[in-house]
């Protein structure tokens with residue numbers, strides 16, 4: 253039975269029990285041998301004090317005979333043996349404590365890591381990125397993002413487990429010993445304390461759930477706080493004097509989030525008082541009965557001693573922080589697995605057909621494609637028909653918000669059409685293996701990633717499997733016009749692209765864009781056949797843009813290229829141009845054909861050309877455009 257199935261099977265179980273059960277199910281995957289050792293250690297730690305109690309009783313019973321007959325007698329021998337065994341067991345019990353704590357602590361840390369890896373795998377599972385824009389998934393992701401942090405550590409569950417289990421087993425064992433005194437008293441001890449502890453545990457879980465219920469508020473608070481903390485938005489935060497506003501907003505959101513938590517944490521006197529009274533009454537009755545039996549001579553001295561120790565052990569349930577730690581198991585672990593299950597269902601939707609080598613050989617077709625973003629009412633594409641011929645470059649133009657970037661996101665498989673289909677050489681893209689298709693597409697998006705990692709990694713991410721291929725990395729950097737800059741960096745290819753790290757450097761906006769282009773070019777070196785360039789020159793200076801477009805044909809040679817740009821000097825170099833309007837293709841043709849058509853494209857082109865002629869743009873662009 254898989255863990256997921258077990259999760260479903262146990263769904264009807266109380267939250268606390270289910271959480272602990274799940275932690276115990278997961279632990280062997282983290283470290284089978286260590287889990288077994290921990291289990292044996294817990295059993296030993298529970299059994300040793302009970303054994304000591306019984307042996308002490310026997311010792312007390314034998315001492316009068318030993319005193320009377322002398323230490324050389326059989327009774328004397330027995331007393332010495334018992335004393336030695338008790339001494340060894342006491343030392344063992346003391347030594348076992350720190351060993352268990354250390355073992356549980358390392359196993360717990362490994363559990364934190366293991367769960368985080370499962371979350372990473374789950375979030376990376378679905379073929380697209382729609383799930384990452386789902387507010388509910390983000391709420392869950394925020395919770396699991398805290399895994400391993402000081403505030404949220406399932407490892408604390410594992411650290412607490414040996415102590416709690418030991419205490420439980422010891423208390424249950426002691427209650428079993430009390431059966432020998434009065435069976436009904438033993439039964440009462442077996443039932444009352446566990447019921448009390450379980451009730452407390454339910455409260456802890458309720459408080460934890462209340463906290464996680466505030467995920468959206470906490471996310472807002474953290475977002476606003478990070479705006480003030482991160483260097484990215486720091487410029488605008490200073491220039492607009494936003495700090496006061498951010499602090500006020502952070503405080504407001506934080507208060508909104510924690511107020512219900514504070515209320516939930518207030519102990520319920522209605523629960524505490526009867527619980528305390530019940531435990532007190534049980535203790536008074538038990539000790540009273542024992543004293544009565546001893547005074548009346550119904551029990552031998554050794555039996556009284558054993559029962560007194562048993563009563564003391566039967567009270568040994570921890571009611572401190574360890575039990576609060578258990579709620580981490582009850583709350584976080586099921587959430588991780590639920591997130592995994594939820595995203596696993598999305599991930600299962602992907603196709604499995606291999607992408608033929610060299611594809612696309614004929615082209616990629618959008619056939620009546622409709623698309624709206626998850627949760628959005630408005631449709632971005634309304635039955636779009638478009639053919640991208642293999643080996644050709646296609647430029648897409650249109651007004652802001654026309655749907656150009658959305659179209660290429662569909663092409664990259666980051667979202668799925670809500671209607672119609674996209675085919676690659678006639679095969680539905682939805683049926684193709686998503687991993688293989690991604691390997692066939694290289695993309696430079698407007699909002700490309702700026703990774704605070706060595707420049708080598710920043711480029712190698714285009715094809716991580718070929719990260720060691722230095723020749724291909726250099727060739728990609730050369731094509732993107734960034735090789736000289738990289739070779740002059742203080743640590744060369746190993747220079748971290750962030751001043752937040754010692755020895756790191758930051759690049760200019762245009763240099764960053766070239767690094768991102770190099771990443772796409774590296775993917776091409778590794779076998780990508782479709783190249784998406786979404787505003788690839790937005791951050792480049794005039795000379796750099798001119799250089800890049802002089803090499804456009806060389807860069808895109810043999811590739812199926814999709815270029816989005818608002819710069820018509822750039823667009824006109826494409827083999828074909830389409831104008832997107834109202835979620836459909838409004839015009840389609842070469843630059844010359846569209847100028848002749850005298851439609852939208854011609855209008856937009858002439859508008860920009862007039863601005864050049866009127867000198868409303870820097871002189872260099874005019875030169876470039878000529």
Ligand SMILES: Nc1ncnc2c1ncn2[C@@H]1O[C@H](COP(=O)(O)OP(=O)(O)OP(=O)(O)O)[C@@H](O)[C@H]1O
Pocket residue numbers: 385625628632650651652653654655656657658659
């Ligand atoms: N992740 C998203 N979730 C919901 N709506 C989105 C998302 N991304 C874009 N949109 C919406 O989809 C529409 C088309 O956006 P898109 O980015 O495709 O336009 P575009 O033609 O590339 O615009 P621009 O020229 O400004 O880059 C816009 O109305 C935008 O608000």
